[in-house]
Amino acid sequence: MNIRSILIANRGEIAVRIIRAAKALGLRTVQVYSDADKDSLAVRMADEAIAIGPPVAAKSYLNIDAIMNAARQAKVEAIHPGYGFLSESADFADAVAADKMIFVGPSGDSIRLLGDKISARQVAEKAGVPTVPGSDGRVDNLDSARQIVTQIGYPVMIKAAAGGGGRGIRIASTLEEFERYFPQASAEAASAFGDGSLYIEKMIESARHVEVQILGDGENFVHCFERECSMQRRRQKVWEEAPAFCLPESVRIALCDRAVALARQVKYKGAGTVEFLYDQKTQEFYFIEVNTRIQVEHTITEEITGIDLVQEMIRIAGGAKLSIKQNDLKAEGHAIECRINAEDPAKEFMPWPGLVDKLEIPEGDGIRFDTLLYPGYSIPPFYDSLLGKLIVWGTDRSDCLVRLQRALQDFKISGVPTTIPLHIALANDEDVSKGEFDTKFLEKWLATKFTVASNQNEEVA
Amino acid sequence: MAKIEIKSPIPGTFYRKPSPDSPHFKEDGADVADGDVIGLVEVMKTFHEVPAGVSGKSIKFLIEDSEPIMAGQVIAEVEA
Numbered sequence: 345m346n347i348r349s350i351l352i353a354n355r356g357e358i359a360v361r362i363i364r365a366a367k368a369l370g371l372r373t374v375q376v377y378s379d380a381d382k383d384s385l386a387v388r389m390a391d392e393a394i395a396i397g398p399p400v401a402a403k404s405y406l407n408i409d410a411i412m413n414a415a416r417q418a419k420v421e422a423i424h425p426g427y428g429f430l431s432e433s434a435d436f437a438d439a440v441a442a443d444k445m446i447f448v449g450p451s452g453d454s455i456r457l458l459g460d461k462i463s464a465r466q467v468a469e470k471a472g473v474p475t476v477p478g479s480d481g482r483v484d485n486l487d488s489a490r491q492i493v494t495q496i497g498y499p500v501m502i503k504a505a506a507g508g509g510g511r512g513i514r515i516a517s518t519l520e521e522f523e524r525y526f527p528q529a530s531a532e533a534a535s536a537f538g539d540g541s542l543y544i545e546k547m548i549e550s551a552r553h554v555e556v557q558i559l560g561d562g563e564n565f566v567h568c569f570e571r572e573c574s575m576q577r578r579r580q581k582v583w584e585e586a587p588a589f590c591l592p593e594s595v596r597i598a599l600c601d602r603a604v605a606l607a608r609q610v611k612y613k614g615a616g617t618v619e620f621l622y623d624q625k626t627q628e629f630y631f632i633e634v635n636t637r638i639q640v641e642h643t644i645t646e647e648i649t650g651i652d653l654v655q656e657m658i659r660i661a662g663g664a665k666l667s668i669k670q671n672d673l674k675a676e677g678h679a680i681e682c683r684i685n686a687e688d689p690a691k692e693f694m695p696w697p698g699l700v701d702k703l704e705i706p707e708g709d710g711i712r713f714d715t716l717l718y719p720g721y722s723i724p725p726f727y728d729s730l731l732g733k734l735i736v737w738g739t740d741r742s743d744c745l746v747r748l749q750r751a752l753q754d755f756k757i758s759g760v761p762t763t764i765p766l767h768i769a770l771a772n773d774e775d776v777s778k779g780e781f782d783t784k785f786l787e788k789w790l791a792t793k794f795t796v797a798s799n800q801n802e803e804v805a
Numbered sequence: 806m807a808k809i810e811i812k813s814p815i816p817g818t819f820y821r822k823p824s825p826d827s828p829h830f831k832e833d834g835a836d837v838a839d840g841d842v843i844g845l846v847e848v849m850k851t852f853h854e855v856p857a858g859v860s861g862k863s864i865k866f867l868i869e870d871s872e873p874i875m876a877g878q879v880i881a882e883v884e885a
Binding site: 686694695696697698725726727728729 | 815816817818847848849850851853873
């Protein structure tokens with residue numbers, strides 16, 4: 345591998361995770377930091393740390409010039425972008441390459457191709473990956489619309505091409521409804537957006553979010569099985585599981601196979617995730633998007649496969665061939681990740697930064713906590729509220745849930761409110777135990793079943 | 806005349822205007838009603854409106870735009 349030193353262009357728990365992986369590979373680690381992060385765990389752990397600007401991310405973690413200056417100053421061979429920030433910036437990947445350094449991830453062109461919704465959908469179709477059935481663009485009149493709907497079946501969503509954020513959407517369950525709503529939707533779109541054009545998409549009523557972890561070295565491609573990430577609030581994942589227990593074996597195999605086909609189609613290099621919607625009623629799956637970076641929930645895949653994905657992506661970036669063959673890969677047991685956020689579940693998940701004075705972290709077989717915390721750390725208000733991820737492995741899903749319940753009971757973070765009480769309630773919920781949930785479950789459940797006293801410190805309130 | 810303090814319910818960064826190019830929610834000296842928004846607090850990538858919570862006259866801000874703020878810190882005073 346032609347990497348001896350690496351700069352981490354990120355912060356928080358993922359920076360800590362990358363430093364650990366890089367050190368295990370014997371690399372010199374260089375952490376960049378904003379003024380708000382000079383006391384961060386990542387800065388303490390790295391071999392070197394370089395200040396890159398003020399707390400505002402636009403002037404530090406999103407500032408390509410500042411990061412490239414730090415990389416030149418530190419004379420590193422490679423830059424790991426983590427997730428968020430510049431991790432899916434094709435321009436950043438290009439800038440790193442232009443400076444004769446290695447971007448730990450796919451090329452700028454790959455990021456561009458897969459980052460654009462329309463070109464990514466085209467790639468998926470070419471690779472034989474099913475996409476959500478629909479009109480593939482605008483529909484001009486009711487006649488052609490009727491033809492499309494007859495093909496894809498009900499219910500369908502009629503959406504305004506110029507709309508967004510859920511506005512201008514109508515749902516039709518019969519032809520009669522469709523014929524009534526279509527002109528209404530067009531008129532409404534014309535007056536609301538100044539553009540009456542519509543498009544049509546099949547509505548997936550009870551959808552699961554499933555995703556496949558892929559690895560590629562540009563020539564060889566494998567999947568590391570899949571994850572179930574339907575437990576979401578405001579489109580943010582809260583709790584993730586691996587494998588996706590909701591899938592029948594034949595569907596699971598097809599899903600992973602299609603994800604590898606997509607990776608092969610673009611000669612993918614690095615670690616990536618292909619996201620899908622899964623329709624529980626019809627057992628069909630549909631491509632959503634590709635994330636060309638390491639994901640927050642990569643940990644549960646590591647727990648069931650025994651692969652260190654962050655080390656693997658650094659090795660690939662360093663020119664090594666994929667060290668794993670598909671046939672050698674086995675998924676063993678079950679893993680769940682709970683995102684622990686500095687948010688108050690009793691106050692509509694209001695984020696709450698502050699000083700963490702005491703930390704009691706659960707320990708034991710199959711328990712892992714990836715975090716940015718240490719006792720006495722003051723969480724800055726400038727970045728997202730993720731404090732860490734509790735990851736629990738068990739021999740099967742029910743064993744995993746039992747271990748998770750115990751781990752959560754032993755888990756204390758004092759000084760700030762956290763989402764631990766939410767996870768305790770979820771881990772003890774009957775529907776969750778049965779595995780019966782979809783992407784709409786959590787918000788309904790929070791509104792009807794979840795009550796919690798504030799776990800905020802009294803002196804703060 | 807009695808002064809009433811308006812405090813920030815949460816820590817973060819305080820803004821006196823809804824966007825960088827907008828005018829202030831309230832100018833110094835303005836009167837405020839209970840439900841009037843007097844500023845925003847940005848915390849962990851989310852924005853929260855701060856309502857006056859009181860009615861009063863002649864508001865005086867004790868904190869500048871874009872400054873860090875603690876929970877419970879006084880943002881402004883009004884005359885009852």
